[in-house]
Amino acid sequence: MTNDAPTPDTSRPAPAAAPEADAVSQADLAAVEAQLSRTPRGVRRVAHRCPCGNPDVVETAPRLPDGTPFPTLFYLTCPKAASAIGTLEASGLMKEMTERLKTDPELAAAYRAADEEYRARRDAIEVLDGFPTAGGMPDRVKCLHVLVGHTLAAGPGVNPLGDEALALLPEWWKSGPCVTPSEEPGA
Numbered sequence: 001m002t003n004d005a006p007t008p009d010t011s012r013p014a015p016a017a018a019p020e021a022d023a024v025s026q027a028d029l030a031a032v033e034a035q036l037s038r039t040p041r042g043v044r045r046v047a048h049r050c051p052c053g054n055p056d057v058v059e060t061a062p063r064l065p066d067g068t069p070f071p072t073l074f075y076l077t078c079p080k081a082a083s084a085i086g087t088l089e090a091s092g093l094m095k096e097m098t099e100r101l102k103t104d105p106e107l108a109a110a111y112r113a114a115d116e117e118y119r120a121r122r123d124a125i126e127v128l129d130g131f132p133t134a135g136g137m138p139d140r141v142k143c144l145h146v147l148v149g150h151t152l153a154a155g156p157g158v159n160p161l162g163d164e165a166l167a168l169l170p171e172w173w174k175s176g177p178c179v180t181p182s183e184e185p186g187a
Contacts, residue, residue: 027181028055034179035077041065044125047074047153052177056081057149062126072134073122074149079179080172085144088168097141097161107160112138114159118150 024045031054032040042061050056056078064070076082101108115137122128135150136142144165151162172178 024055024058028058030181031055031179032058032077034181035079040077042070047149050078050081050173050177052173054078054177054179054181057152059153062122062128069128069131071122071128071131072146072149073118073125074146074153076145076149076152078172080175081148081169081178082145084169084172085148085165088165089144093165093168094136094141094144097164098136101140110160114138114150114162117154117158121154 024043028046029040029043032043035054040058042064044059044061046055046057047059048055048057057074057076059073060070060075062070062073076085101111115133118133118137122133134143135146137147141147141161144162147159147162148165148169149162150159151166156163
């Protein structure tokens with residue numbers, strides 16, 4: 001049996017190993033607003049910073065201020081990273097990963113554990129009974145953006161498929177910051 005999964009580049013380190021999450025400042029909110037081209041909703045804190053210094057993953061409240069569930073706890077905001085991940089998604093990588101989950105019990109168990117870890121983090125903030133986690137966990141791969149966001153926020157070794165996707169990405173930050181925001185959101 002051959003493994004047709006792309007070979008990750010493990011010779012370079014990930015952008016950063018999950019530092020402690022930062023409180024969100026007005027400058028961070030301005031950066032996220034510029035990244036998303038809209039006012040961010042439900043931001044609790046910066047979960048990961050890009051090597052350029054901007055937030056690239058924010059932790060979002062499980063419910064938005066209007067009460068709407070928002071299961072993407074770790075929201076990848078950097079448009080450069082998002083674009084690179086979109087290229088991976090278009091390559092068929094999600095389908096390949098989902099197929100591997102069906103045939104590799106060790107990978108499937110590690111991915112279920114990642115789902116449990118994600119759910120525990122979310123539920124420590126607010127329980128969303130009966131609401132799924134994100135990215136297709138635990139049975140399939142539906143969104144690499146979520147899995148990479150989880151890996152960046154939680155650090156390596158927590159989400160095996162997020163780790164793989166991150167290792168396949170180019171160094172999106174090398175050409176400089178994705179945005180240079182004003183100091184105040186909405187400015």
